[in-house]
Amino acid sequence: MILPTHWDKLTATLFAVDFNGNPEEAWRFLAYQGLVEDTPGGLEFFQDFIARNRGRDLETGQTPVGNLASALLSERLVVLESLPKDPSGRSSKRSFRLWSRRSAVAA
DSSP states (O other): OOOGGGOBHHHHHHHHSOTTTOHHHHHHHHHHTTSBOOOHHHHHHHHHHHHHHTTOOOOTTOOHHHHHHHHHHHTTOBOOSSOOBOGGGHHHHHHHHHHHGGGSOOO
8 A cells, every 4th residue: 555645646546536436537537637649549448447456355465446446557548758757646645635626506
């Protein structure tokens, strides 16, 4: 498990989103962040990987986020060669909160 102080932007973003509850929305946010190219094949891989691994027992030290990040990197779906650091996910969490409000109805 990667300590939060050592997270890169991909890891932090995956911790910020609800990829199990809404994989398509999570994928769109990854694309919005510039981490992946928004393609139908990429979305399909993302959704399939999540569905196959949901509820799976992990080895000690592994996390669902770590497994998903590794899969995206190994499939070469991540756009950035050198991922910027995002300690404790501060930037990604803030961006996701703002992005989530984009469709909220103004009162």
